[in-house]
Amino acid sequence: MNTGKVTLVSAGPGDLDLLTFRAAKAIAAGDVLLIDDLVNDDIATLKAAHARVVRVGKRGGCKSTPQAFIQRLMRRYALQGKHVVRIKGGDALLFGRAGEEIADLRHAGIEVEIVNGISSGFAAAAGLGVSLTHRDHCQGVIFVTAHLRDGTEPDWATLAATGMTLAIYMGASRIDSISEALGKTLAAGTPAAVVQWAGTSREKRLVATLGDIAACAAAHDIASPAVILIGGAMGEAMEAVSARSEPAMRRLSA
Template sequence: MRYFPLFIDTHAAQCLIVGAGEVAARKLELILKSEAKVTVVAPQMCSTVAGYQDHPSVTLIQRPFQAQDLENKTLVFVATSDSELNASIHDLAVQRDILVNVVDNTPLCQFITPSIIDRSPIVIALSSGGVAPVLLRYLRQKLESLIPSNIARLGAFSEKFREKVKSSLAGVTARRYFWEDVLDGDIAELVEKGQEEKADKKFLEALQGAQTEQKVDGQVYLVGAGPGDPDLLTFRALRLMQKADVVIYDRLVSPAILELVRRDAEKIYVGKAKSNHSLPQQDINALMVKEARKGNRVVRLKGGDPFIFGRGGEEIQELIKANIDFQVVPGITAASGASTYAGIPLTHRDHAQSVTFATGHLKDGTVNLNWPALAHANQTIVFYMGLTGLPVICEKLIEHGLSDSTPIALIQEATRDGQRVVTGTLSSINDNPQVATLEPPTLIIVGTVVSLHKELDWFSQTQ
């Protein structure tokens, strides 16, 4: 490695910038993110630099550079258009043992400014040594998307308790294991969400438990896994899946999404299919409580969104009764994913001004819905879990006023490689032989928006 990465304490640093064009302005803006005092020297100054004339950390000197400008300086940036002057200032700075950077002239740089991700007190610096700036920008964009914007809270939280942990736990290894548990767990999540009082309490409990080798209660995260395509997961869902000790997942969670779960996490399948519940709901509730009581980070991974026909409300009611901490992470619901990937807008000014979500399978196994409220023109109806009840759905909608020529679409395995879309009308769909080959998960969309499917079907053309 040619450039050794260092972080310079800027609390008392004095920085000199020679030049005051737009290139110099960018360096000025960068340095002002630190605590350094900055002097800018140049005969002419662009409007951006001139705008800092009243900044308490900036001194603007409008004249040509002089050698005495280097006195008591920690860093020097040279950004003039005069290459001979730049080289001369470089030589003078080196003679005085002052770190110097001549902008866009790597051979005359004793240091280079990296690409920075600033989440102070957490700061990440990236460098390619000036040889691959586009690749560096690409990597920075990737990291920016992966690192939570509020990670700074976690840095400040760690600083607050650093000495207490040091005095409470003997040995570097014990402290490292403890901090890893904290930063990977629910305490960190509370800090990032701004719930510091609750985080402080759990932290002190965890620290006491670490001293006595006792585990405190864990936390449950109800996470929406979306309709199936792993690219549709939220960043937060992915982060929690990779922190989990235990993952309790259902049948609608695709194998591709399960591949993203932390490798050494315990995975427990509790899927439900028609007339085949591998684990009753009350047992799932008890399982979540049991695993959290062991001190585990539990992710309850649910297809779609936990609060849209996902029994999320029932599950958190049980967690509240058991006094188990929880968080809910929304996901893209099947209606949104399926309609988008099938090229069927749920609303459209020419077709539907409202959309209704309904379940095609009630708790008692019937399809006894409020049909008069559903059977309205100019709205879209989305039925979850309605494949078995399809004949009843079509019959009741026609009976309560919808035209028998109303378009209907059945979408199987929405957003996945195996997605299938079967269309027809309320009167014809049940006679389509393709319907008999469909299997859950299949979503039903009813309304004239379905007529746009062939025109807007972008996903099947990309497969």
């Protein structure tokens, strides 16, 4: 039997309208779909009639399917000659452990195809109506996870000193410590935002200052999954809220 292949499909932030055509075609062509926890459940409606669906949930702070088990599943099905479609939330190449999976599959002699998608950081910015790289405010954007593999946190002081927009993933549960750490380098009045469930019908948006963002997020029950955006470019969202004379908490409704 010929060896099959694995396609790493980026499911985007949630809304099926944000899937690429290439992603939809790959899902329809798959024999086995391995679907992550934060992926829209309706994505399975795009599969072929014969395709098998396996839920392999991975989500911070929750019971998750072990990464090693997911990789064994991919190898097993591909070596049976099947087309395995590994469906990941957001963009597969950003904080999705794609590097580990690609290396493991290549080591096993299995073909890997990658389909890009929209990351939640971009969906969050779109919901707020701001540019992450507004040239009046910054020269770039840094995508960073709130915690490293060993459980430690990034060097927030160094990141803050870059002057870039910071798009912080998986940081909702640590927003207090993150804002405090960034506040040692950045002014308390630095514009900030948090977007929960970005790019979905459940989206909640909040804009405030770095000094207030943690308290505002707690007051409005903003929790995971959420993206935290810090930097001058977020000032555009603050100005939009002020122009509409919204409450002092500066909460943007979905």
